[in-house]
Amino acid sequence: MGVETWLLVATVVVLAWMYSRWRHSYWSSRGVPSPSALPFIGHFHKEYFIDTKTVDFYKENYTKYYKSQMCGLYDFFSPVLVIWDPEMLKHVFVKDFDHFGDLRDFNLKTGHERDEMVSEMLSLKTGAEWKNLRAIMTPTFTSGKIKSMFPLVCDKADALVKFSMKEAAENPQVDMTKNFGRFTLDTIASCAFGIECNSLVDQNNVFINNVDAFFKISTATLIKTVFFRFMPRLFSLLGLSINPSAGDFFIDMTKQTIAARKAGKRRGDFLDLLLEAGGKSDSTNEKQELSDQCLVAQSVMFLIAGYQTTASLLSFSSFLLAKNKDQQHRLRDELRQMVAEHGDITYQAIMEATLLDACLQGDE
Template sequence: MGVETWLLLVSVVVLALWAYSRWRLSYWSSRGITAPPALPFLGHAHKIFSKTQGRWVFDDEVYTKYGGSTFCGTYEMHRPVLMIGDPDLIKHILVKDFDHFVDRRTMKMQHESDKIINEVLVMKTGEEWKSLRSIMSPAFTSGKIRGMFPLVCDIADVLVSFSLKQAATQPYVDMKDYFGRFTMDTIASCAFGIECNSFKDVNADFPNKAAAFFSMSQWRFLKFLMFLTFPSLCRVLKIRFNPPEMDFFEEVARETVAAREKGHKRGDFLDLLMEARDNQNSPNNKRKGKHCLMSCRTFACP
């Protein structure tokens, strides 16, 4: 075929794809719901997942200009998303009509190293979610959480001592860095039962692994978009989403649980989860409780 024929075919394909994208991005307008202007194929993904501009900037723009204070539509690529700001409507969704909105979006992962993420509570749906939630709920009573307060106070004392020591020798102190260390030490102590002592050792494994876990490289960002837009393709290709640092947190959780099962108790959040797990009389519930315990520790901590 000649060059003109190829150009014609390419033009037809491009126009067809453009028309398809326009049709997909007319979902909200065809239903009389306001939506911000969207780019073909991307929708609002370039603003929602922008690395140079925080997500809250786009949310504030949508809330103030496009009806988000009540409700309006947005798009993640071609996926329509309803943004709701009306308190009464939110109450209906989260309380009165919760039985219609119980499930969240899921991203089932097939890579062997990511399978523990599939056991996280927020990844579950239906009766399985309900069962796991009933196991974990007793660990979140105010009285039990208050029991961890001494652990937080111990780390707060270290923060104060460290800050006073630094202030005595430096013209200024970086409190953002100090509170970041305080937060990481608190999570490590209350959730994992380990002392990472980031105030004494700036190269401690736990905070460094957590920082690496949350860093969003370009490749990881692209994989995240793929999981959102082409989940079936990601499952077929068995693409791994989580970075290798996930293996570190999983191993730490397993070792800590094994030590606790031998009788080493600290009265922290991990003990509460193990207690909630062991209070289940059903062998099936106990098995699920253990999965929930492990996945919650590895996924939620950083």
Template sequence: MGVEVWLLVAGVVMAAWAYSRWRHSYWSSRGVSTPPYLPFLGHLHKLLSLSQTRWRYVDEVYHKYGGSTLSGLYELFRPVLMVGDPDLLKNIFVKDFDHFVDRRKFLAEEGSISNIMLSNLTGDEWKTLRGIMSPTFTSGKMRSMFPLICEKADALVSFSLKEAANKPFVDMKVNFGRFTMDTIASCAFGIECNSFKSEVPEFSKYAEMFFNFSFLRILKFTLFNMFPTIGNALRIKIDSPAIKYFSNVVEETIAARNAGQRRGDYLDLLLDARAGVSHPIITDTSTVPHNQSTTTQDRTAQETNHDSSVTNVNNIPITQSKQVLTNKSIVAQSVLFLIAGYDTTASTLAFSSFLLAKHPIHQQRLREEIKQIIHEYGDITYEGIMEAKFLNACLMETLRLYPPATFGERQCTRTFKIPGTELILHPGDVVTVPFWSLHHDPRYWPEPEEFQPDRFLPENKSNITSFTHIPFGMGPRNCIGMRFALMEAKVALAKLLLAAEIHLDKNHTGLKIDRSPFLLRPEEGVNLVLTPITSNTYG
């Protein structure tokens, strides 16, 4: 090539390098520390790596580069602020929620139902839909679903004990997945999956398929996240076969409901809201299983976290409900409930059973509490399960060690000045919160890697720093299905421990964690040895 061409190439390279340097000076120019980054990529290669789990890298930023208070990251050229200070998190999630109403949208291809799921909606669309959906998860609805959850838990125990009689160990990760899928499908949609009667349960197979993140799928996901216009122009598809499968199932169920089949469940509630039928809602915070301390401010944060978004459908104009709840939107929320509820609860049960098998003293304590509940109530009841303090503590400690989502995000919607600093966030700026690091920070959790359920007993709640335990998110945009998931997990764990002692398989004394950058879940099976307790009523 001629000298002129080489000079042109060199000029382009230098200009690109200078542009990258300028874009990556965003945080340093504002006095925010950043970890080392690569030109053009920023930190994206670390955040989406399949060789190192995301939360391990984020934890390094948390401890070495200011992430426990404020640290700056770059996704290509997009600046993202990591916030790990609990006091500031209280502002973002609760006190100044009106400045951080939205989550970042993760768009799929045009026409995908993923784009209209509750988790992806923003502004008034999100607020309206959240108000419509919230009545499904109040205490009254939980009580009505409780017998059905017990029935599915009995099937889980019976199936697992039969497997234990014929195998050296039982893969409880698989069995808990069957249980959560059967429970959600039955309680919310009246669909009987019969996962415990099928060698390869179809529903669970497709749900599991959804959570297999290949490099190509992550690449497509990143392209749509960063450059949705290009993704759509290239007609790239990122919806998995699982999305299409569950969409078809829900559409068939809606057709049956329109033909007159009613069950008064989650799906009926959405269909009624679209039609303008109102339902009374009882707001109840008596069963909130969180860890906040008892100051007035913290009680307010608790109540906001769990129930402030519950709104009577009567207060939502019928025309607005119809605009938000199209047939496609109802399908989208139903698929979200099926897929999201399946994995998070199944993984939590798998982790908790592993931890209890590893700590037989805690396992026996929990079994004694369950026996006491049965002695007092005559059976495993909704009231008894809600009062089971050590059962709740075991699940909360499991969720501390293994939060299903290792990070959370909020997007700034109104100009916000970070308290105590000169840093100003503008609409569109993204804040990321390192859940895993907060849950494992020795400043807040002595011996953070140890399974110590007593941390979450009522008498010890005052020892817990607010906004350092965030397994379900916080504030009005917390996980809408939290109550359902916890009740489901408590029933399954109680029924299993009442029927059997669980032990670690001799060749399975540790857990391998999936390297997905998005969710924390076991990579392989959770192999446990189940020894039936002779006084049980199962099998």
């Protein structure tokens, strides 16, 4: 390459770097502290893999900028504000929620069916679309409706206890994190997809393998995400999708189940409730049917929103109970009394178990 070419390359690099610096000065120009960011990427790489390093990163920022009550990060060039002041959080989540209802815009428009499906999820909808869909879906989570799913959850809980007890009889060390994860998946498969799987016993279950593939966060996916963020048009032209191909498995499976349900095969689960759901749109005041794509999206969202969250809650709560024997005995007493009064572990009894609730909520 000639000197001119080198000079041109160097100029482009310097200009790009200056542009990135300018975009990453959003927070400093507003007096909000911000940890050092990578050019173009910002802090995206720190959060992407969601592992212990992500937690350490947040802890570091919290300690370092504690007095500022907040710090600013960058998701590529998009500014992200992290807040830990309780009063300010109350404003965001309650008092001024009208201004903060929308989640981050993930802009999944690649033209791929599985990306279109993901962008239909309630959690990714914004503005009036979110409000309408939320109004339709909220009634599916009333206590009466959840009660109808209770027998399905109990079946899976019985299988969990049976399997864990058997394991404990053979080996005093039981991997309960794994077992809670499998239990949660079996429950979601049953409640959201109408699929009966027993992943505790059947380790090579096709549903589980696809869930693992769907949730796998790899460097290749990171590179794909970066590519999509900077060149979305080229990304779409190449026919690439931002979501893993395992997503197709859930789309096909849910479509088949929806067809069976429409043909009259009902079992009182989340999918049935969604099929029955309909709501009045704010704008037209007319009853809205949920499209098949929307139904598929909400079932897959159940998996994304409910899997890691519930499995982690069960693991951490059990771990803390194992470490706090006094509390464990108190909880055991409460549950024994509950069974004596109600004859069994019923939905109503669980709703009345205050100590159980406090343990799961993490109350002091």
